[in-house]
Amino acid sequence: MLTRKEVEEIAFLARLHLDDDELEKMQGELGAMLEHFGVIAGVDTTDIPPMTHAVPLELPMRLDVVMPSLTTEEALTGTPRRDGDLIVVPAIIVGTES
Amino acid sequence: MAELAQLLEDWEPVIGLEVHVQLATATKIFSPSATTFGAPANSLTDPLVMGMPGTLPVFNRSVLELALRLGVATGSQIRSKSRFARKHYFYPDQPKGYQISQFDEPLCENGHIDVILAGAVKRVKLERIHLEEDAGKNTHVGAVSHVDLNRAGVPLVEVVTAPELTSSEEAAEFMRSLHRLVRWLEISEADMEKGQLRCDANVSVRLRGEDRLGTRTELKNINSFKFVQNAIDHEIARQLRLIDSGGQVQRETRLWDATLGQSAPMRSKEEANDYRYFPDPDLPPLVVDGATMANILRALPELPAARFERYQKMQNLSADDARTLVGDRALADYFDTAIKARPGDTGRTIANWMLTELLGALNAGGITVAQSPMPPERLAALVVLVETGVISGKIGKEIFEESYRTGEEPAAIVQRRGVQQISDEPLLTAIIDSVVKRHQKQAEDYASGKDGLFGFFVGQVMKETQGRANPVMATELLHKRLGR
Numbered sequence: 416m417l418t419r420k421e422v423e424e425i426a427f428l429a430r431l432h433l434d435d436d437e438l439e440k441m442q443g444e445l446g447a448m449l450e451h452f453g454v455i456a457g458v459d460t461t462d463i464p465p466m467t468h469a470v471p472l473e474l475p476m477r478l479d480v481v482m483p484s485l486t487t488e489e490a491l492t493g494t495p496r497r498d499g500d501l502i503v504v505p506a507i508i509v510g511t512e513s
Numbered sequence: 514m515a516e517l518a519q520l521l522e523d524w525e526p527v528i529g530l531e532v533h534v535q536l537a538t539a540t541k542i543f544s545p546s547a548t549t550f551g552a553p554a555n556s557l558t559d560p561l562v563m564g565m566p567g568t569l570p571v572f573n574r575s576v577l578e579l580a581l582r583l584g585v586a587t588g589s590q591i592r593s594k595s596r597f598a599r600k601h602y603f604y605p606d607q608p609k610g611y612q613i614s615q616f617d618e619p620l621c622e623n624g625h626i627d628v629i630l631a632g633a634v635k636r637v638k639l640e641r642i643h644l645e646e647d648a649g650k651n652t653h654v655g656a657v658s659h660v661d662l663n664r665a666g667v668p669l670v671e672v673v674t675a676p677e678l679t680s681s682e683e684a685a686e687f688m689r690s691l692h693r694l695v696r697w698l699e700i701s702e703a704d705m706e707k708g709q710l711r712c713d714a715n716v717s718v719r720l721r722g723e724d725r726l727g728t729r730t731e732l733k734n735i736n737s738f739k740f741v742q743n744a745i746d747h748e749i750a751r752q753l754r755l756i757d758s759g760g761q762v763q764r765e766t767r768l769w770d771a772t773l774g775q776s777a778p779m780r781s782k783e784e785a786n787d788y789r790y791f792p793d794p795d796l797p798p799l800v801v802d803g804a805t806m807a808n809i810l811r812a813l814p815e816l817p818a819a820r821f822e823r824y825q826k827m828q829n830l831s832a833d834d835a836r837t838l839v840g841d842r843a844l845a846d847y848f849d850t851a852i853k854a855r856p857g858d859t860g861r862t863i864a865n866w867m868l869t870e871l872l873g874a875l876n877a878g879g880i881t882v883a884q885s886p887m888p889p890e891r892l893a894a895l896v897v898l899v900e901t902g903v904i905s906g907k908i909g910k911e912i913f914e915e916s917y918r919t920g921e922e923p924a925a926i927v928q929r930r931g932v933q934q935i936s937d938e939p940l941l942t943a944i945i946d947s948v949v950k951r952h953q954k955q956a957e958d959y960a961s962g963k964d965g966l967f968g969f970f971v972g973q974v975m976k977e978t979q980g981r982a983n984p985v986m987a988t989e990l991l992h993k994r995l996g997r
Contacts, residue, residue, distance in 0.1 A: 428787060430603055467596060467792035473800045479538050479575035482545035482559075490558040490662070500554040502660040504605040506653055 417446045520753040524718045527726055528684050528745060529676035532691055533669045534701050535647065535709040536579045541666035542646050543570030543613065548668075550707050554661040562666045564608030569795050576668045579700040580620055580644055581801065581809045583670060586698055586816055587639055589624030591806065597644075597796040601789045605660045606649035614671075616790045619643035620799065627818045628690045629836065630683065634818070637687055638675040644799075645669050664708075676715065676726060681745035685738050688712060690817075692738075697817055697842045705736050712741055716748045717762070727752075728762040732776060734769050744769040748776060820845055824860070834864045843882040851889035855897060862896050870913050887917045895923040907980060908932050936983040938990070941974075945987070945994050948973045959995055970995065 422442045426433045433441060484490075487500050496503040541548060544561040561568040584591050598616035621642035628635045647669050649662040672691060678684045692710055695701040703710040717729035730752070735744045747769075752762050767776040815823075817839045824835040838845050844867070851863045871892060875885060895916065899909040904927055912923050912932075927933060935941055948970065949956050959966040974987050 424787075428601075428789070468794070468797050472797040474572050474797045476574040476577070477545070477571045479540050479573050480545065481540050481547045484546040484556065485558050485560070485563070487553065487555045490555050490563060496657075498659060500556070500661075501652075502555065502605065502662070504658050504660055506656055506658050507604065507651070 417442055417449065517750055517753060520757055521749075523720060524753055524756075525721045525723075526679055526681075526745075526749045527676050527717050527719060527729075528678040528681075529715040529729075530672075530674045530678065530684060530687060531713045531715070532672045532674075532688065533647075533711045534583075534672065534691070534695050534703060536576055536668040536670060537699070537701050538573055538575045538579065538668055540573055542573050542576050542644070542668035544666055546666065552663055555663065557663040558665070562608070562662055564610065570613065570793075572796070572799070573668065576644060577799065577801070577805070578809065579668075579698075580642065580670050581805070582698045582700050582813065583672075583695065584621035584624065584642055585806075585809055585813055586694060587621070587624030587626055587642070589621035589639065589642060591621055591801055592618060593801050594618070594798045595620045595643075595801075596798050597793045598790045599793045600645075604648070604651075605658065606651050606662070606665065608662070608665070612646060612648060613793055613796070614645035614790075615643035620801075626687065626690055626694065628683065628686050629818070629821070630686055635683065637683075638677060640673045640675050642670050642672050645671060676717075676729075681742040681749070684714060684745050685742040688738055688741050693817055693840060697814065699842075705738075708736065711736055714741065714745055714748075716745055716752070718749060718752050718756070728764050730762065730764065731766045732769050733766060733779065737771075740769060740771050743771075743774060744776060747774065751776075814842070817842075817845075824848075830860055830864055834861075834868065837868060838864065841882060847882050847885070847889045851893040851896075854890040854893035862900060863893060866892060866896055866913070870910060874914075874917050886920060887913075891916060891923065898923055898927060902936055902983060903927065903933055905934050905980065905984060908934070932979075932981060934983050935978055935981050936986055938986065941982060941986055941990055942994075944977050944982070945970075945974060945990050948977060949994055956995060960997070967991070967995075 419438060419442055422433070422438055422445060425445070426438070426441070491497055491500070491502065494502050535548075538548060540546060541562065544559045546557045546559045546562060549557065561570060581591065595615060596618040597613050599611040600614045600616070601611045603610060619641045622640065624639040624642065625636050626639065628637055647664050647667040649660055649665040652659045652661075674687065678687060688710075692703050692705075695703050695710070701709055705711075712735045714732045714735060715729045716732060717727035719725065719727040730748060732744050732748055735741050748767070755762060766779045768779045769776045821835050821839045824830050824838060825832060830838075838848050848860070848864065848867060851867070852860055855863065871882075871885065871887060874887075875882060892913075895909060895913055898904050898912070899906055904912065908927075912926050915921065915926050916923050935944075952970070952973065955966050955969060959970070970991050971984075971987065974982050974991065975984075
């Protein structure tokens with residue numbers, strides 16, 4: 416069973432705000448899902464290589480040729496705040512560049 | 514409190530580096546927007562970079578070729594099947610909510626880079642070299658941050674060393690070696706001022722003789738060879754003083770501030786360091802086949818370390834000259850072409866002319882070796898004129914200047930200016946004879962022991978011949994004529 420603290424952490428990572436009722440509900444629902452994965456994890460997979468894709472496919476590649484970009488206006492259409500051509504967001508780290 | 518030097522007798526620093534190198538492609542790693550540096554903010558994006566729903570990444574083939582060159586040149590094991598993974602974090606420089614990187618199956622593993630330290634070559638192990646996309650650029654301005662997404666999606670390789678560097682000097686020298694190598698391989702411009710080569714350093718200390726590693730801190734934001742050295746020195750001293758005063762090193766990320774010359778813990782709202790890596794379902798495995806590998810191997814140039822050894826053995830050069838020549842591939846290639854145009858030479862003469870006259874002129878004009886108006890074959894021809902005694906070294910420098918400026922062949926300039934060296938013994942003897950006759954008094958003084966006057970006679974002979982007298986021959990004949 417998931418602890419309440421674990422559910423809070425998962426909600427934080429997903430940037431979801433959950434109130435007390437929702438936390439309790441999620442604790443139950445996520446817990447049930449994890450239990451089901453526990454059943455799957457119990458299958459013996461010795462000597463079976465992990466499968467990360469459903470179909471056996473190699474990575475398709477393209478040539479290194481420039482195609483038109485979005486215009487700056489198109490790119491910034493969904494931006495709530497801007498300063499000239501820059502997107503403005505609340506400060507994340509104080510006092511430097513990255 | 515104990516002195517730092519004293520603490521270092523007991524404690525050993527251990528440093529590992531993570532270096533990001535921007536690959537010199539025209540387009541981004543998973544989308545066809547340009548990678549041009551300095552373009553207007555947010556002018557190089559596309560729906561994928563903006564994290565629009567329904568977009569899919571398509572891999573840039575050039576990224577693989579450039580990364581493989583580095584993998585092969587570092588003797589790495591290349592995975593025939595490597596995988597991309599999503600590294601999740603919320604940050605405005607990454608609209609998708611994850612960075613595409615490689616996690617448990619990177620392209621290259623277990624390579625090495627040979628670092629030339631004072632008097633010894635140290636082989637530094639590389640744990641891995643993997644591919645990833647860069648993030649956008651955040652500039653923090655008071656209560657807000659500005660975001661430019663032009664850099665988001667630009668291809669990077671991350672080179673991770675084993676924790677086996679033991680001083681800031683070694684770390685800086687490793688950076689120089691890697692910088693030289695990626696430029697040599699023509700996979701990156703590696704311009705540090707443009708952020709094309711960036712370094713994070715993991716620093717810890719342990720008692721000498723101890724096998725286990727101490728608690729490490731990660732230093733971010735070190736973007737020059739000098740800062741690497743300063744930041745690491747500062748961090749080693751900070752950790753040792755902390756331990757000496759009874760404290761404990763905390764596992765943390767610290768930001769280096771080059772202006773203040775100190776680091777401070779990085780405080781981020783993203784406290785949870787839980788990246789939830791998993792294989793990217795949009796990207797099937799990256800397969801490297803035999804034909805691709807064969808092409809990379811065939812095109813691989815002779816590497817700097819190998820060329821350094823060849824120069825030291827074959828060309829009878831000093832270690833310093835050899836190291837300067839391999840500092841830049843264009844310079845080393847220039848040298849090789851000049852040598853080929855002048856077979857049998859020890860190389861030392863050509864190296865001397867290159868490192869003094871040529872580099873001097875190039876630096877004065879602010880241009881690179883590749884842009885030199887003086888091709889290597891022409892420099893070699895000039896060196897031949899000096900070496901075979903057609904012109905003196907002094908005249909040679911004048912011919913160099915004129916040829917560099919006008920592009921005229923050295924032999925033609927020598928002909929036109931009539932500056933061939935006089936090595937004709939009867940002619941020189943006659944000139945010396947007339948000089949001595951005109952300065953009878955000085956000849957007598959010299960004969961009676963005034964040694965300083967010999968230079969006077971050499972000067973007179975040179976004046977008489979407009980500097981064209983073969984200096985060795987003139988000295989010899991003067992001694993004979995003056996009686997000692």
